[in-house]
Amino acid sequence: MREPRNDLEAALGELAPILERDTVPEPSDALVAATLERASALLHAPVPVPTHAEIPVGFKRELAKLLAAVALPLVFVLAWNAFILLQLPGFLGAWLPESLAWALPAAYVLGAAGWLALVFGSLPVVAHRRAWLRHQEAL
Amino acid sequence: MVRSDEDLMVRVQTGDEAALETLMGRFKGPLFGFLNRRVGASAADDLFQESWIRVVKARDRFDPRRRFSTWLFQIANNLCRDRGRHLLVEARHRDRVLGEASAAPAPRPATPALTDRIDMARHLAALPDPLREVLVLRYYQDLSEREIAEILGIPRGTVKSRAHAAVKALRQQVEQHDGPVEETRDA
Numbered sequence: 001m002r003e004p005r006n007d008l009e010a011a012l013g014e015l016a017p018i019l020e021r022d023t024v025p026e027p028s029d030a031l032v033a034a035t036l037e038r039a040s041a042l043l044h045a046p047v048p049v050p051t052h053a054e055i056p057v058g059f060k061r062e063l064a065k066l067l068a069a070v071a072l073p074l075v076f077v078l079a080w081n082a083f084i085l086l087q088l089p090g091f092l093g094a095w096l097p098e099s100l101a102w103a104l105p106a107a108y109v110l111g112a113a114g115w116l117a118l119v120f121g122s123l124p125v126v127a128h129r130r131a132w133l134r135h136q137e138a139l
Numbered sequence: 140m141v142r143s144d145e146d147l148m149v150r151v152q153t154g155d156e157a158a159l160e161t162l163m164g165r166f167k168g169p170l171f172g173f174l175n176r177r178v179g180a181s182a183a184d185d186l187f188q189e190s191w192i193r194v195v196k197a198r199d200r201f202d203p204r205r206r207f208s209t210w211l212f213q214i215a216n217n218l219c220r221d222r223g224r225h226l227l228v229e230a231r232h233r234d235r236v237l238g239e240a241s242a243a244p245a246p247r248p249a250t251p252a253l254t255d256r257i258d259m260a261r262h263l264a265a266l267p268d269p270l271r272e273v274l275v276l277r278y279y280q281d282l283s284e285r286e287i288a289e290i291l292g293i294p295r296g297t298v299k300s301r302a303h304a305a306v307k308a309l310r311q312q313v314e315q316h317d318g319p320v321e322e323t324r325d326a
Contacts (some may be wrong), residue, residue, distance in 0.1 A: 008302050008303060008306065011310075012277070012278055015306060015309060015310060018259065018309075018311075018313050019259070019278055019279075020263075021259040022176065022259035022260055022263060022279075024171065024172040024173075024175040024176065025146065026167065026168050026171065027167050027168075027171040027184070027187055031184055031188070031314060032167055033164065033192045034188065035187060035188045035191050035192075036159070036160055036163055036164065036191075038188060038191075038192060039159060039163075039191045039192055039194070039195045040156050040159065042196060043151070043154055043156060043159060043190060044154065044156075066279075070189045086325075088145050092265075094214075109190070113154060
């Protein structure tokens with residue numbers, strides 16, 4: 001090993017004579033040949049095209065996890081927007097024309113609703129992707 | 140021209156058998172050593188084969204910007220973990236059987252070197268799995284903390300603390316068995 005750069009490397013260096021006792025043989029030629037044969041056969045086999053059409057195992061669980069993660073923030077976002085919509089027109093009405101005092105909070109809430117739709121609409125897509133990747137990892 | 144591991148893997152992605160053979164030649168020793176120390180000699184052969192099968196099956200998912208060695212050890216380590224989970228019940232049973240067997244007088248090993256090898260393998264095997272995997276990757280594979288963190292999917296700080304804990308636990312075991320480490324070192 002190189003010169004120790006920290007206390008861990010120094011400790012490993014101290015243990016090196018003991019750790020070096022554990023010598024492991026190389027894999028046998030027969031094992032390497034058999035592995036190469038199996039792997040090569042797969043290499044030339046047609047790659048199965050993963051289908052996204054089917055709902056992968058674990059999709060519902062992933063979706064539930066995502067929904068649980070956004071549930072609490074959603075409550076706050078809804079409460080905040082309700083507050084804006086109900087309170088802000090009255091507050092702004094003191095300085096602005098009535099139509100504008102309503103239009104501004106309404107535009108804000110509409111924009112927020114659009115973002116919410118985007119976020120929640122994408123959850124099933126994200127859940128599908130995560131479940132599919134997990135399934136592929138397990139192959 | 141010597142191609143990098145990542146270049147070779149890109150060629151494997153296109154179905155190049157020679158590239159696969161070269162990669163296997165480069166990594167057969169390190170991978171087999173890693174598997175031997177992680178799961179023992181009896182399972183290392185199977186997992187060695189299975190690791191390469193997974194490499195080929197998942198070849199399209201390899202990102203050439205990542206190091207091939209990290210990816211390979213990640214696959215191998217996942218296989219070791221899966222095996223560990225599946226064999227947990229069997230392992231408990233085996234421990235009981237081994238415990239009974241060790242109560243009987245053991246046959247005398249052939250050479251001191253073999254005794255050392257067996258003792259060291261026992262010391263390693265006695266470490267908890269999370270400590271052993273870090274120690275094996277850090278010392279025997281000489282990987283950096285960043286690479287180990289990526290392979291194991293844990294923060295670098297955790298790698299560091301586990302490595303320290305592994306060294307401490309191993310030192311204690313060896314000292315219980317052989318006496319102080321310094322003496323062993325001088326011997």
